[in-house]
Amino acid sequence: MALLHTVNKSPFESNTFDACLGLAKSGSTVLLIEDGVYAATTGNSVADKIKNAAGINFCVLGPDLQARGVEEKLAEGIKVVDYEGFVDLVAEHDAVQAWL
Amino acid sequence: MKFSLQINEGPYQHQAADSAIQFTKAALAKGHEIFRVFFYHDGVNNATRLAIPPQDDRNITAEWVALQKEHNLDLVVCIAAAQRRGLIDEDEMTRQGKDANNISEGFRISGLGQLIEAGIEADRLIVFGA
Numbered sequence: 001m002a003l004l005h006t007v008n009k010s011p012f013e014s015n016t017f018d019a020c021l022g023l024a025k026s027g028s029t030v031l032l033i034e035d036g037v038y039a040a041t042t043g044n045s046v047a048d049k050i051k052n053a054a055g056i057n058f059c060v061l062g063p064d065l066q067a068r069g070v071e072e073k074l075a076e077g078i079k080v081v082d083y084e085g086f087v088d089l090v091a092e093h094d095a096v097q098a099w100l
Numbered sequence: 101m102k103f104s105l106q107i108n109e110g111p112y113q114h115q116a117a118d119s120a121i122q123f124t125k126a127a128l129a130k131g132h133e134i135f136r137v138f139f140y141h142d143g144v145n146n147a148t149r150l151a152i153p154p155q156d157d158r159n160i161t162a163e164w165v166a167l168q169k170e171h172n173l174d175l176v177v178c179i180a181a182a183q184r185r186g187l188i189d190e191d192e193m194t195r196q197g198k199d200a201n202n203i204s205e206g207f208r209i210s211g212l213g214q215l216i217e218a219g220i221e222a223d224r225l226i227v228f229g230a
Contacts (some may be wrong), residue, residue, distance in 0.1 A: 010226075061153075082126075083122045084126045087127045087130050095225075098228070
């Protein structure tokens, strides 16, 4: 069963991103939204965690990246989606788990 | 596909209420059905018709009402969460002996059973929260 995980908190203010990574299984997708998009940026301690998470797909909500002015700092290997892409991810996965 | 949404955060609190609206618009535009939107915890504050955001700011409640009218959405407010926060409709105003009510048109007050049903009846339940 492929889950879509949504993370909406910055990894620098909350541990939900780490908790999500600790339980997300291979084949699942982590979608970073709202302040969660900071986990998709380079030059910090989170980038390695994403690089080392084998078998997990990472996506980030583009409008939320742009709203925070960090689209230029996007780390490699993370797919940018818009709200339509968000909807598609929900439809493509078996269930959605929000890490609040 | 049928989607249900649960919203746990009030308007202007952070971003979850905005994310939920954007998601709903995108889902409807792609031809999906929104089975129900359930407002829970501080999310019940999305349903007040008395909020007056500045004119150059978005009016989140008005956006929900407009979407409700256009797509006949089922916008359900949790009664226990609403009563704690002073969100009541006309029936509850009378029943509780209060002097005012504030639930906007387009929203209805009901119980947690509606959330469970939303999870069962929809293909996906998406939670937006604080």
